[in-house]
Amino acid sequence: MKILVIEDDASTGAYIAEGLREEGHCVDLIADGADGLVQAAVGTYDVMVIDRMLPGLDGMSLVKTLRATKNATPVLFLTALGGVDDRIEGLLAGGDDYLVKPFAFGELSARIAAIARRPPFQDQPTVLTAGDLRMDLLQRKVTRAGRPIDLLPREFALLEHLMRRKGRVQTRTMLMEAVWDIHYDPQTNVVDTHISRLRGKIDKPFDTELIETVRGSGYRIVE
Known part of the structure; x- marks a missing residue:
């Protein structure tokens, strides 16, 4: 799969990208929300992994903008904000799944595979x-x-x-x-x-x- 990772923490981003590449995926890693939005708009991806707290443009706003432009790429939110309200907010913003830091890479990989199998976002009316x-x-x-x-x-x-x-x-x-x-x-x-x-x-x-x-x-x- 081709995966876009938008994560501003350098070590976390590198950890995710390396692990996904070892599994055979093609990964683009972006550290800024605004740059990530541009990349998501011009690229074609199977899944996007997006941190909620990003410089330039926060992850929530990024995903809302993508959904408003009919971008249906599945999104996994990755964040330290683990409260129930935070998870609900992320899903309602257009996220397909929500994983809280710290996380096990195996779970991240499994969740990416799961949302990649789901029907596209636009199949469900908003x-x-x-x-x-x-x-x-x-x-x-x-x-x-x-x-x-x-x-x-x-x-x-x-x-x-x-x-x-x-x-x-x-x-x-x-x-x-x-x-x-x-x-x-x-x-x-x-x-x-x-x-x-x-x-x-x-x-x-x-x-x-x-x-x-x-x-x-x-x-x-x-x-």
Whole structure:
């Protein structure tokens, strides 16, 4: 594979490049974020390994720029920032995987191989729409008729699930398992409560209702 490594720490960069070359890969090593963006734009790579903290342009901004220009090359973020929020932020910015320093080279190699096998980034939509409702998955923003709508994380996840299955009925059991990762408990009304909150934000202020109740079945998003 042809791999671009963007890492400003000289010893870490050399360690990664040497190990990958020993495995038979062709590696370009860049130490600056801005230079790395240019190289990523003009070169053709199978995978990119990008540090989050870079001079010139940070890794997060670099990847967001690549995704905005439809560059679908799989990205593995490599960083010392290992908190859950940091990992989530990196993945939402367009990263395909996230490896925290210090790391074992064997794991790095395995993760590179894994993301190289995944479907390309552009196969997955980053913007979902239903009528005048728009959800930007990368920016984590929702608007309707151009008006911004503030959603809590669980509300966002619930709306995303419905919008990805636009026009298809989603039962309460499906929603509980997909959004809350638990089997449906008939004693809880958590789904109905969150649907009601969503309606209050994306339906009630507007003339047309997009969240439809299918009596005896569940809910769905309609155009």
